[in-house]
Amino acid sequence: MIIALKPGVSKEDINQLIADLEILGVKVDSSQGSSQVVLGLVGDTTVINDDALRANRWVDRVIRVQEPYKRANRMFHPLDTVLEFKSDQKAAKIGGDFFAVIAGPCSVESRQQLVAVAESVKKSGAAFLRGGAFKPRTSPYSFQGMGCEGIDLLVEAKKETGLPIVTELMEISQLELFEDVDMIQVGARNMQNFNLLKELGKSKKPVLLKRGMASTMTELLMAAEYVMAGGNSQIVLCERGIRGFDNFTRNILDLAIIPALKKKTHLPVIVDPSHATGLSWMVPSMSKAAIAAGADGIIVEVHNDPEHALCDGEQSLMPEQFNDLMNVIRKYADIEGKVL
Ligand code: PEP
Ligand code: MN
Numbered sequence: 272m273i274i275a276l277k278p279g280v281s282k283e284d285i286n287q288l289i290a291d292l293e294i295l296g297v298k299v300d301s302s303q304g305s306s307q308v309v310l311g312l313v314g315d316t317t318v319i320n321d322d323a324l325r326a327n328r329w330v331d332r333v334i335r336v337q338e339p340y341k342r343a344n345r346m347f348h349p350l351d352t353v354l355e356f357k358s359d360q361k362a363a364k365i366g367g368d369f370f371a372v373i374a375g376p377c378s379v380e381s382r383q384q385l386v387a388v389a390e391s392v393k394k395s396g397a398a399f400l401r402g403g404a405f406k407p408r409t410s411p412y413s414f415q416g417m418g419c420e421g422i423d424l425l426v427e428a429k430k431e432t433g434l435p436i437v438t439e440l441m442e443i444s445q446l447e448l449f450e451d452v453d454m455i456q457v458g459a460r461n462m463q464n465f466n467l468l469k470e471l472g473k474s475k476k477p478v479l480l481k482r483g484m485a486s487t488m489t490e491l492l493m494a495a496e497y498v499m500a501g502g503n504s505q506i507v508l509c510e511r512g513i514r515g516f517d518n519f520t521r522n523i524l525d526l527a528i529i530p531a532l533k534k535k536t537h538l539p540v541i542v543d544p545s546h547a548t549g550l551s552w553m554v555p556s557m558s559k560a561a562i563a564a565g566a567d568g569i570i571v572e573v574h575n576d577p578e579h580a581l582c583d584g585e586q587s588l589m590p591e592q593f594n595d596l597m598n599v600i601r602k603y604a605d606i607e608g609k610v611l
Contacts, residue, residue, distance in 0.1 A: 472501015
């Protein structure tokens, strides 16, 4: 349930109303919108008498939210959430008017590989460096990532380039290794790992939450709600393709979920055209489509030697191709009124 208060309500009146509601056993979060204060009620709201609430002189509107997610709901938080990260240049931001490009290899493979890719994507204008250290692989015989050593190399690359780093966490026990990681990725395969989500809710780290390959939009938003319910609202949602019946691409890029999510939630939404298509030559067209559909950013795989990549070479752009893509993205982002 959401309660919009009238402009001009005093702090005392807000606190009194919150106290009256909390006596009934619901939890109340208040949020300052551009012109009014909005209260979001979580818990069993069936005990609340809507008519009595509407009679309160400071209550403007009472809305019964159909959706099961509240904190992620745009009705509760009308303004776009913008995440801000420290960077050696200007602060890197995602959401609102800010478009973010996250680029780097699928997996960290060596110091030489990571430094080469990190420097090139930085030069081309990427705002974040990605790279997997712990890799969720379908086969136990495939490269599983460099683990802790991979995290150390990412942190080194961050020191050298100044780019904030994004990498995947698969296991709660590894969270302490992510101290210097700027944004923790929850991969598609872990989108509904509720224990992991709850633990990230307690953390202060921004979370990049990827859509599960067979998850609905509501399930994605409920996964975000898990993290937010724990007190962490720094979340970026990512559409990375879902399973379909055709296999001409690795997954099916669900572009329609971008405007749908932007309508339902205030959280930033980015697109992963690399995992969505599995084909590097499709990445530029799908990146342009993502911007046109209203995305707040893209996450793209880039490798300096895709033919010999230990993971996802076929979908990885060469540094020169990524540079060309950035030149196109700048124009498209400009048309959409986004700041890169
Ligand atoms: C990745 O980003 O490298 C990855 C494994 O992504 P996803 O979880 O979307 O498959
Ligand atoms: Mn990959």
